Amino acid sequence: MSGLLDGYDAVLLDLDGTVVRGAHAVGEAPEVVNELRKAGRAVQFITNNASRAPEEVAEQLTGLGVRTTPEEVLTSGQVAATLLESLLPAGSAVLVVGAAALVAAVRSVGLRPVAEAADQPVAVVQGHSPETGWAQLSEACLAIRSGARWIACNIDPTLPSERGLLPGNGAMVAALQTATGHEPTVAGKPARPLLDTAVNRIGAQHPLVVGDRLDTDIAGARAAGLDALLVLSGVSDAVAALAAPAEQRPTHLAADVRALRGPLDKTLIQPRRGWRVEIDQAANCLLLSSAGAGEDPLDAVRTLCAVWWEEHSGSVQVRACDDTAVTALETVGLA
Numbered sequence: 001m002s003g004l005l006d007g008y009d010a011v012l013l014d015l016d017g018t019v020v021r022g023a024h025a026v027g028e029a030p031e032v033v034n035e036l037r038k039a040g041r042a043v044q045f046i047t048n049n050a051s052r053a054p055e056e057v058a059e060q061l062t063g064l065g066v067r068t069t070p071e072e073v074l075t076s077g078q079v080a081a082t083l084l085e086s087l088l089p090a091g092s093a094v095l096v097v098g099a100a101a102l103v104a105a106v107r108s109v110g111l112r113p114v115a116e117a118a119d120q121p122v123a124v125v126q127g128h129s130p131e132t133g134w135a136q137l138s139e140a141c142l143a144i145r146s147g148a149r150w151i152a153c154n155i156d157p158t159l160p161s162e163r164g165l166l167p168g169n170g171a172m173v174a175a176l177q178t179a180t181g182h183e184p185t186v187a188g189k190p191a192r193p194l195l196d197t198a199v200n201r202i203g204a205q206h207p208l209v210v211g212d213r214l215d216t217d218i219a220g221a222r223a224a225g226l227d228a229l230l231v232l233s234g235v236s237d238a239v240a241a242l243a244a245p246a247e248q249r250p251t252h253l254a255a256d257v258r259a260l261r262g263p264l265d266k267t268l269i270q271p272r273r274g275w276r277v278e279i280d281q282a283a284n285c286l287l288l289s290s291a292g293a294g295e296d297p298l299d300a301v302r303t304l305c306a307v308w309w310e311e312h313s314g315s316v317q318v319r320a321c322d323d324t325a326v327t328a329l330e331t332v333g334l335a
Contacts, residue, residue: 004035004036004039004041004260004261005036005039005041005208005260005264006263006264006265007206007264008041008206008207008208008227008264009041009042009204009205009206009207010041010042010043010044010199010202010204010206010207010208011036011041011042011043011044011207011208011209011210011260012044012046012195012198012199012204012207012208012209012210012226013033013043013044013045013046013210013211013257014045014046014047014048014189014209014210014211014212014213014217014234015045015046015047015049015057016047016048016049016159016160016212016234017160017211017212017213017231017233017234017235018210018211018212018217018231018233018234018257019033019045019061019066019257020060020061020064021160021161021162021233021234022160022161022162022163023060023162024064024162025064025065026233026234026256026257027233027256027257027258028256028257028258029066029256029257030061030064030065030066031065032257032258032260032261033066033257034065034066035261036260042202042204042207043072044072044073044074044198044201044202044204044207045057045061045068045072045073045074046074046189046194046195046198046209047073047074047075047076048075048076048153048154048156048169048188048189048194048216049075049076049128049154049159049169050075050076050077050080050098050099050101050102050105050127050128050153050154050169050188051077051098051099051101051102051127051128051129051130052075052099052101053070053075053077053101053104053105054070054071054073054074054075054078055070056101057070057073057075058070058072058073061073071201074194074197074198074201075101075105075153076127076153076154076187076188076189076194077098077101077102077105077127077153078105078197079153079187079188079193079194079197080102080105080125080127080151080152080153080187080188081102081105081106081108081109081111081125082109082193082197083151083185083187083193084106084109084111084123084125084149084151085109085110085111087123087149088111088122088123088149090110090111091110091111091112092111092112092121092122092123093111093112093114093119093120093121093122093123094106094111094112094113094114094121094122094123094124094125095113095114095115095116095117095119095121095123095124095125095139095140095143095148096113096114096115096124096125096127097124097125097126097127097129097132097136097137097139097140097172098125098126098127098128098129098132098153099127099128099129099131101127102125102127102129102153106125115136115139116139117139117140117142117143117146121143121148122148122149123148123149123150123151124140124143124144124148124149124150124151125151125152125153126140126150126151126152126153126169126172126173126176126184127152127153127154127169128153128154128159128168128169128172132172137172137175137176137179140176141176141179141180144176144180144182145180145182149185150176150180150182150183150184150185151184151185151186151187152169152170152173152184152185152186152187152188153169153186153187153188154168154169154170154186154187154188154189154216155169155170155173155184155186155188155216156168156169156170156188156213156216157170157171157174158170158171158235160212160234160235165235188216188220189211189213189216189217189219189220190215190216190217190219190220190222190223191220191223192220192223192224194220195209195220195221195223195224195226196224199224199226206227207226208226208227208228208229208252208264209221209224209226209227209228209229210228210229210231210257210260211228211229211230211231211234212230212231212232212233212234212235212236213234213235213236214230214236214240214241214244214248214250215236215248217230218230218236218244218248218249218250219247219248221250222247222248222249223247227251227252228250228251228252229250229251229252229253229254229259229260229264229267230250230252230253230254231254231255231256231257231259232253232254232255232256233255233256233257237333238301238332238333238334239315239333239334241253241301241305242301242304242305242308242315242316242318242334243313243314243315243316244305244309244313245313245314246309246313249269249305249309250269251268251269252264252267252268252269253267253269253298253301253302253305254267254298255298267298267302268302269302269305269306269309270302270303270306271302271303271306271307272296272299272300272302272303273291273299274290274291274292274295274296274299275288275289275290275291275299275300275303275325275328276288276289276290276291276303277289277303277304277307277308279307279308279312280319283317284316284317285316285317285318285319286304286307286308286316286317286318286319287318287319287321288300288303288304288318288319288320288321288325288328288329289320289321289322289325290322290324290325290328297327297328297329297331297332298332300325300328300329300332301332301334304318304334318334320335
C-alpha cells in the first residue's frame, strides 16, 4: 500500500459520481478510501450537493463500508452559510431555497431562515432540494428583485444518480437568473471557498482533488492551484476531457477511484508509451496510432489530450490509423 497517493498528503474526494451514485457506491470506492486511510493519507469528502447535512452523508458512507465522521464531510451548504455569516449582521433574515440541511446550516451561524419574500429577507441562499418548485422559486425571485443578496451553493446543471443524470441545483439557479437578470455568488466548486476550507480544515500541504466534473471539480482545483484527477465514472467523459478549456484541464485521468491504489504517474496526462498522435492541421483532426505496445485505451486518451492541449483547445475529431487504435477509441467513446 506504500504507493497509494504518491507525493500527496491528502485527497479531497467529490461524492456524487465519484464515490457514490445516488444511494449506491461507485464500484470499489469504499475499499479504496479505507486503503488510503490505512496508508496514513487524510481524506476529506467535499460535495456541491447541499441537500444533506454532514451527519447524513457520514451515515450513508458508513453504511456503505466507509466509517466516516461528520468532520470529514464538507458541503457547499456549510460554506454558503459561513459566507452569509461574514456578510450579514447576526439574526438577519435569509430566504432559504433548499432542503432542511441548508435551513439548519443557516440557523447554525446565527441567521434567521425564512421561506417567504414577505419576511423581507436581506439574502437568498439556494441549494439543491428535490422539493424545490415554482412556489419556492417565486419567493426567491421576489426577494432578489427587491435587492436581497443571492448566494448559490452550487451551479451544477445535473446531478448523477443511480437512474442517470437528473436536474441539479444549477438548473434551478438558471431559472432564477432568467427571471431576475441577476447573477448569484457561488459558494461551491468551481469557486474556491469550499476547496480552501477543506484544505485548511485538514492542514494539507499537497492534496489531490478527485472528481467527475470538469466544470466544477477540476475547474475548482485549478482555481485553487491544486492538482486534480478526473474520473470518468460520473458526468464528464473522454470527449469532454479532450475538448476542455485550459481552466478545466486535470493533471491526471482515470476510469474511477481505483487508480488511487497504484502509482499516480501512470495516470498523468502526458504522451504515453505505446501511442502516437499527430495533428492533421488541414482537417483539424488528431490521428491516433498504436506504437506497438498500446494496451491501455485511457493511455490513448492521455496522449491525445497532451498533444492537443499543447497548442490547441476546443473540440476536435479523432481518427484511428490502425485496428488497435480503432478498438481504443471505441472503448473510450471517441470513435
